[in-house]
Amino acid sequence: MALVATPVLAQSGSDAQAQKQASKTPPAKAAPAQNADAPEAAPAPTGFGYDQVVAQAQTRAGKPYTPPAQIPKFLKDFDFSRLDQIKYKRDQALWRDAGLGFEAMFYHPGSYYTYPVHMNLVNANGVMPFAFDKNRYSYPSDDLKNRIPDDLGYAGFKLLHALNDPNKLDEIQSFLGASYFRGLGADEHYGLSARGLAIDTGSDKGEEFPLFTDFWLVEPKKDGDSMTVYALLDSPSVSGAYRFEIKPGTATVTHVEVTLFTRKPIAKLGIAPLTSMFSWGENSLRRLDDFRPEAHDSDGMLIASANGEWLWRPLVNPQKLWMNQFSAGNVRGFGLLQRDRKFDHYQDLEYEYEKRPNAWITPQGDWGEGHLELVQIPSDSEVNDNIALYWVPKAPVTANQRLHFAYDIKWSSELAAPDSFGHTVASRIGRAAVVPGQPRNTVRVAIEFAGGDLGNLTDPNAVQPRVNAMRDATINNIQAVRNPHTGGWRLTFLVPTDSLDSPLELRAFLADVNGGALTETWTYALSP
Secondary structure (H helix, E strand, O other): OOEEEOOOOOOOOHHHHHHHHHHOOOOOOOOOOOOOOOOOOOOOOOOOOHHHHHHHHHHHHOOOOOOOOOOOHHHHOOOHHHHOOOEEOHHHOEOOOOOOOEEEEEEOOEOOEOOOEEEEEEEOOEEEEOOOOHHHEEOOOHHHHHHOOOOOOEOEEEEEEEEEEOOEEEEEEEEEOOOEEEEOOOOOOOOOEEEOOEEOOOOOOOOEOOEEEEEEEEOOOOOOOOEEEEEEEEOOOEEEEEEEEEEOOOOEEEEEEEEEEEOOOEOOEEEEEEEEOEEEOOOOOOOOOOOOOOEEOOOEEEEEOOOOOEEEEEOOOOOOOEEEEEEOOOOOEEEEEOOOOOHHHOOOOOOOHHHOOEEEEEEEOOOOOEEEEEEEOOOOOOOOOOEEEEEEEOOOEOOOOEEEEEEEEEEEOOOOOOOOOEEEEEEEEEEOOOOOOOOOOEEEEEEEEEOOOHHHOOOOOOOEEEEEEOOOOOOEEEEEEEEOOOOEEEEEEEEEHHHOOOOEEEEEEEEOOOOOEOEOEEEEEEOO
C-alpha cells in the first residue's frame, strides 16, 4: 500500500465546527459502481422512491446552480449557546405515540445553520411537505418567538429509536449542517461525522461544501427495525440523490446509495468522507497544558486493502497541515476509529471520549481504482474537526457525468479488524532517556500489539519484529517482547533525531518465524 505525504492548504468549514460544538453538549445530551449487495428500498404505496429523487437531481444538474435562501440576519448572529436555548418540544416529535418504533425531531435554524432545508413526509397517503411550525419549539422569550417568521423552515433533523433501553427512545442518527450526518450505536455519544460528499478538500482555491437541500422521511412500518430517508444534495459543481437505509442496534448501520450528476469538472471528488477531531494522545510529543492524558474523538485510521493487508495509522495533531494518500483500488473497507475505550486514559467526565463511536465504511460493488486521502490539520481546539478521510477515484471527473456509489457505514465500538490478526492497542512516542551505551538525541517508539495468536505465543523467538522506513534512515534497537499486562507483545525501536530533518514514514508489524504477518501493519509519520 503506497504512501505519500503532501502538505497543502486546506479549509475546515463552519458547518464542521458547528457539528463538533453540538457534540460537546453532555448527553442528556470513475466508473459507476454496481450495487448488487444493497438492500432493496421498499417503495411507498404512492410509488415515490429513489428513482424519483434521482430524476430531480438530474433535472437540477441541468440548470445553473442557485444558492439556497438564507435565514434572517438576527438568527445568523446567534452564537451556538443562544441557539441551543431554542428546544424542540418532545411531545411534538413526528410519529409520537404512533407505535412505529421511530420518531423524528427537527433542528431550528440559526448560528452556523443559515439556510432552511425542505422537509417532506412519505406515507400511504402520498408525499407532502412537512411545514415549519414555531409552536413545536419552546423559546427563551415570547419576544424572540414573535420575531421568528412563520415560514422559517428547519435546519435538519434527528431520528430516535429504542437503543439502550427498550422502554426509552435514544438518538440514532442526526442530519445537520451542509451535508453532515452522524450515527450512534448502543451506549455511545456523538463524536465523528460523515458527509454526503467532499469536493476539492485541501485545494488552493478552497473547498466546496455541498448542501443537503431537501429530505424525504419515509414513514416506517409498524414494528420495523429500519427506516428510509431520501435526500437531494446540491452545489456549484454537482447535484446528487441519496438514499439512507438506517438500521439501529448495538452497531447502527447506515446504508448509503448515491447518484451524482456533475455540472462541471471536479479536480478532487471525495466519496464517503468522514471528519473527526484529534487534539492530543499517547503518541503526542506536544500537547496542551491539560490535566487529561488524551483528548480525541478518533485515535486512528484503519484500511482493509484489496490485497488482504490491514493498515493502522495513528492520528496526530500536526504542527503544519498534512495530507497523506494511500493506494486503495477496489478497497475493502476504511474508517476512523476510537480504539482506546478506557476512561482513565481520558479522565473527562463531561465529554466521555471513551464512548465516541467508530465509523467503518464498507464499499458495495467495485469502486475501481482510486486512493484514500487522510487530512490532518493543526488545531488548538477540541471543538473543531481537524481530521478528514475520504476515497478519491482515479478516473477524472468531468462535466455532465453520472456517477453511482453505494456503501455501508457501521457506527459502533467494534475493532473492525479481523480477530485472526493482532491489532494496535497503543502507540507511545517520546524522547528516549539517556542510557549508557545508547546514542543521545533519540526518539523511542513503543507499539503495543494484542489479539489474534499473540496471546498464545511465549517463546521470544516465535515473534519477529519488522520495521522499515520509506527513505534512508537509521533505526536502532528493534525488539519485540511479550507484555504480560496486555497479553500481547510490545515492539520498540529508537530513531535518532538527526534522521528527522523531515517527517519519516515508518511501517512496522510482527511476524512469525516463517515471516507471515501476525498483526496488522502499523504506519506512522514520525515528525522532527
